[in-house]
Amino acid sequence: MSKSWLRLALIASSTIYLAYSAVALYNWLMDLAGLEGLTSILNTVTLSGDPGSFIALLTVGLLFTGSVYYVDDYKSTSCLLVGSAIAVALSAINLLVGVALTCDEAILATLGEATSISLASELTRLEVLLGVIGIPLLLYAIRRARSLTRLEV
Amino acid sequence: MSAHRGSQATRRFKLALVGNPNVGKSVIYNEITGGDAWVGNWPGTTVEKKVGRAVIGGVEFEVVDLPGIYSLSAYTLDEEVAVRFLVEEKPDLVVVILNAVNLERSLYLLLSVLEVGVRVVAALNMIDLAEGQGYKVRSDVLEELLGIRVIPTVAVKGVGIEELRKAILDTLSEPPSTYKVNYGVDVERAIEGLASKIKGYEPAGAKLNVRWLASRLLEEDKYAVELVERLNPELLKVAEEHRRRIEKTLGRPLDEYVVERRYEEASKIASKALIKAGVKKLSLTSLIDYAVTHKVFGIPIMLTAVYLMFRLAFDVATPLCTLVDYAFSSYLPSLISSLPMPEFASSLIGDGVVAGVGSVLIFLPNIALLFLALALLEDVGYLARAAFVVDKVMHKLKLTGKSIIPLLLGFGCNIPGVMATRAIEDEQDRKTTALATPMISCAARLPVYLVFAGALFTAYRGSVVFSMYLWSVIFAALTAIILRKALFKGVSTGFIIELPPYMAPQAKSVCFKTWLRCKRFLLKAGTVIVAVVVVVWLLSVTGPSGYLGVGALEDPELIEQSWIGVVGHWLEPIFTPMGWDWRASSALLVGFLAKEAVVGAMGVLYGVGEEGLSGAIASSFTPLTAYAYMLFVLLYVPCVATLATIRGEMGFKYALLALAYELALAYSVAALCVGVGHLLGVA
Numbered sequence: 001m002s003k004s005w006l007r008l009a010l011i012a013s014s015t016i017y018l019a020y021s022a023v024a025l026y027n028w029l030m031d032l033a034g035l036e037g038l039t040s041i042l043n044t045v046t047l048s049g050d051p052g053s054f055i056a057l058l059t060v061g062l063l064f065t066g067s068v069y070y071v072d073d074y075k076s077t078s079c080l081l082v083g084s085a086i087a088v089a090l091s092a093i094n095l096l097v098g099v100a101l102t103c104d105e106a107i108l109a110t111l112g113e114a115t116s117i118s119l120a121s122e123l124t125r126l127e128v129l130l131g132v133i134g135i136p137l138l139l140y141a142i143r144r145a146r147s148l149t150r151l152e153v
Numbered sequence: 154m155s156a157h158r159g160s161q162a163t164r165r166f167k168l169a170l171v172g173n174p175n176v177g178k179s180v181i182y183n184e185i186t187g188g189d190a191w192v193g194n195w196p197g198t199t200v201e202k203k204v205g206r207a208v209i210g211g212v213e214f215e216v217v218d219l220p221g222i223y224s225l226s227a228y229t230l231d232e233e234v235a236v237r238f239l240v241e242e243k244p245d246l247v248v249v250i251l252n253a254v255n256l257e258r259s260l261y262l263l264l265s266v267l268e269v270g271v272r273v274v275a276a277l278n279m280i281d282l283a284e285g286q287g288y289k290v291r292s293d294v295l296e297e298l299l300g301i302r303v304i305p306t307v308a309v310k311g312v313g314i315e316e317l318r319k320a321i322l323d324t325l326s327e328p329p330s331t332y333k334v335n336y337g338v339d340v341e342r343a344i345e346g347l348a349s350k351i352k353g354y355e356p357a358g359a360k361l362n363v364r365w366l367a368s369r370l371l372e373e374d375k376y377a378v379e380l381v382e383r384l385n386p387e388l389l390k391v392a393e394e395h396r397r398r399i400e401k402t403l404g405r406p407l408d409e410y411v412v413e414r415r416y417e418e419a420s421k422i423a424s425k426a427l428i429k430a431g432v433k434k435l436s437l438t439s440l441i442d443y444a445v446t447h448k449v450f451g452i453p454i455m456l457t458a459v460y461l462m463f464r465l466a467f468d469v470a471t472p473l474c475t476l477v478d479y480a481f482s483s484y485l486p487s488l489i490s491s492l493p494m495p496e497f498a499s500s501l502i503g504d505g506v507v508a509g510v511g512s513v514l515i516f517l518p519n520i521a522l523l524f525l526a527l528a529l530l531e532d533v534g535y536l537a538r539a540a541f542v543v544d545k546v547m548h549k550l551k552l553t554g555k556s557i558i559p560l561l562l563g564f565g566c567n568i569p570g571v572m573a574t575r576a577i578e579d580e581q582d583r584k585t586t587a588l589a590t591p592m593i594s595c596a597a598r599l600p601v602y603l604v605f606a607g608a609l610f611t612a613y614r615g616s617v618v619f620s621m622y623l624w625s626v627i628f629a630a631l632t633a634i635i636l637r638k639a640l641f642k643g644v645s646t647g648f649i650i651e652l653p654p655y656m657a658p659q660a661k662s663v664c665f666k667t668w669l670r671c672k673r674f675l676l677k678a679g680t681v682i683v684a685v686v687v688v689v690w691l692l693s694v695t696g697p698s699g700y701l702g703v704g705a706l707e708d709p710e711l712i713e714q715s716w717i718g719v720v721g722h723w724l725e726p727i728f729t730p731m732g733w734d735w736r737a738s739s740a741l742l743v744g745f746l747a748k749e750a751v752v753g754a755m756g757v758l759y760g761v762g763e764e765g766l767s768g769a770i771a772s773s774f775t776p777l778t779a780y781a782y783m784l785f786v787l788l789y790v791p792c793v794a795t796l797a798t799i800r801g802e803m804g805f806k807y808a809l810l811a812l813a814y815e816l817a818l819a820y821s822v823a824a825l826c827v828g829v830g831h832l833l834g835v836a
């Protein structure tokens with residue numbers, strides 16, 4: 001990956017995460033007010049709306065911004081490494097929750113306490129998709145971290 | 154010869170483990186004793202000395218895991234515990250655990266222990282990490298310079314443990330260490346003079362190491378002064394004279410000089426034993442820490458970690474909760490009612506025992522996952538960072554950095570939290586933290602929140618539970634400020650928590666810790682809670698008029714005549730402002746024994762199962778009165794076990810103070826919550 005491509009990707013990612021965190025905050029506030037927020041994109045991708053998601057998304061956004069902002073290789077790698085790791089973890093947790101909740105529905109149906117099984121909305125959350133994009137960033141960050149912390153004999 | 158061997162076989166030797174915080178002492182303790190000491194990747198996890206038993210080569214040992222310390226200067230409570238043990242209990246052998254990554258500081262402690270004049274074996278631990286950083290430590294050089302056995306180990310992988318066992322056995326039959334740090338002619342002369350004076354007052358058979366005592370006395374070490382004062386107060390004056398004379402020649406305080414000399418010696422030895430295989434410009438730990446401890450990113454990262462932990466604990470556990478729920482609220486009850494049994498027995502088992510166990514077990518999946526996440530974060534080394542990051546904020550609340558550790562532990566259970574306050578040097582800080590810790594919402598309170606939030610705040614369930622944790626932090630902070638202002642005045646000591654290196658978590662350690670904590674929760678559930686639920690069941694089917702029959706459990710009018718109903722009614726007027734009925738009041742009484750018991754008790758009081766409890770709560774509380782009730786449960790009293798711990802750590806007076814303060818606070822907060830709610834027009 002060339003430097004300028006990477007910068008572009010990082011600027012785009014940080015913008016997306018920061019914007020999404022603002023949406024999550026907005027959704028949460030609307031929810032508290034008992035109003036409808038922006039809960040999905042085209043009825044397919046679900047959007048979060050709770051304080052926890054807001055903070056997690058904001059954190060990732062800030063760290064990606066940091067990785068562009070800092071010129072120093074070690075500072076920017078640190079931000080990129082931690083930021084992409086959190087992005088991937090966020091995605092993984094949502095996937096896990098989605099799978100768990102779907103299993104729950106299946107169990108309820110088996111016990112005869114529910115009639116139909118539907119996929120949990122967590123599986124289609126935007127965090128999940130964004131986390132997939134985060135994987136190459138994480139791999140790249142790990143490679144850079146390796147070279148920065150190499151033992152020189 | 155045979156007589157000697159016979160006495161060896163029957164005698165139990167005392168073995169002490171000493172080391173800096175976080176060197177892997179507890180891991181080695183567990184390896185040697187097969188015990189279950191808490192292993193955590195952060196300083197200050199061994200807050201009390203722990204005693205276990207070990208048999209090495211047929212010889213029996215009593216093994217004591219002392220708290221982690223940096224020196225033997227009796228400056229902190231931990232150090233005092235350690236030095237007292239070494240001098241008064243006279244262990245037969247001390248294993249000093251060295252950190253290969255921080256050799257100099259480890260050697261400083263080792264020298265201090267050698268000076269006491271005990272048998273010492275050193276374990277050179279964490280050699281894997283040192284090698285990763287491009288160091289090699291030559292244990293043979295250390296052995297030669299120090300005159301003791303030094304065994305390289307990687308405790309977490311069990312490397313070197315067998316050799317360590319053998320070294321312990323071999324050293325046992327040798328004379329104690331006579332290693333002396335050379336403090337220079339003037340100081341040595343003073344030490345000798347003072348030592349011979351002390352010798353004259355030494356009670357017969359006391360076997361004091363007078364040289365050590367003399368040198369500590371010159372340093373004005375708190376513990377040495379106390380010890381010598383008991384022998385003869387005159388000695389203190391003699392020591393004072395010597396000190397003044399030396400300080401004049403040195404032109405500086407003696408204690409400062411002695412510490413410096415010992416450090417010089419430690420670093421001289423370290424430099425001889427260390428070989429650098431290469432240079433590492435940057436460690437992975439410091440690379441990661443740039444972002445993690447960053448002044449802007451640090452706190453958001455910490456909050457994110459907490460959020461991820463909670464998602465894992467509460468959402469991922471859902472299917473498991475469903476299964477437990479099915480077992481205890483449908484499957485087992487129908488099984489029991491189908492068995493041929495008298496009505497009384499069938500109700501006791503079905504409505505008392507099974508319902509009680511079930512209403513606690515249903516939260517086991519949540520709690521187990523929370524503990525799993527906590528153990529992971531602890532072992533990776535992140536909890537120490539979380540503490541470091543919040544440190545700055547906590548300083549504004551007049552608390553020391555170290556207060557964070559007990560408070561964070563308090564989220565799991567308040568008891569280890571209160572116990573961990575022992576690692577805080579300053580007495581005022583320690584007491585403040587110990588009394589603020591019960592405000593932290595422990596895992597036992599969670600079941601209560603979950604039931605209430607689930608019953609009345611379906612859509613906002615998560616937010617409502619989250620808000621309880623926020624309140625808990627706010628009240629802990631307020632309590633700390635109030636106590637600092639009113640009761641424990643004085644400047645708070647600044648303290649920067651030292652950060653351990655990041656480590657890959659060990660599956661064994663993480664699972665073991667999760668299991669230990671769950672076991673504790675289950676034992677509580679299995680004994681206290683079930684007992685409480687059964688007692689509540691009994692009190693519900695009997696009353697001032699005698700046995701009411703099991704019908705009382707389903708008949709609200711009948712249960713009102715039971716003991717529970719009667720006491721609940723006595724209490725009801727007190728809680729009328731909050732709009733809670735007598736059942737809610739009775740359940741609070743039960744919750745004093747253990748907070749998670751509130752849920753089980755309510756199940757019995759409303760005469761419904763787990764499934765029905767939500768409905769019962771939804772119909773007898775409004776969201777406002779339920780929220781006030783949750784706040785009350787958060788604050789009203791620490792459980793009996795926590796109170797007992799506070800009593801043990803600080804005395805009866807403080808336990809009473811905690812009880813009174815929290816009752817008053819909880820009542821005012823709940824009343825305020827309902828009052829404000831009404832003013833705002835919330836039903």
Ligand SMILES: Nc1nc2c(ncn2[C@@H]2O[C@H](COP(=O)(O)OP(=O)(O)O)[C@@H](O)[C@H]2O)c(=O)[nH]1
Pocket residue numbers: 172173174175176177178179180181191192193194195196197198199221278279280281282306307308309310532656659662
């Ligand atoms: N890499 C490595 N880690 C170790 C070793 N020994 C202990 N640890 C880790 O160091 C941390 C502190 O261990 P613990 O026994 O709690 O230290 P204590 O505070 O001295 O009791 C834990 O995370 C252990 O898993 C070792 O030899 N190598």
Ligand SMILES: [Mg+2]
Pocket residue numbers: 178179180190191192193198199
């Ligand atoms: Mg320990």
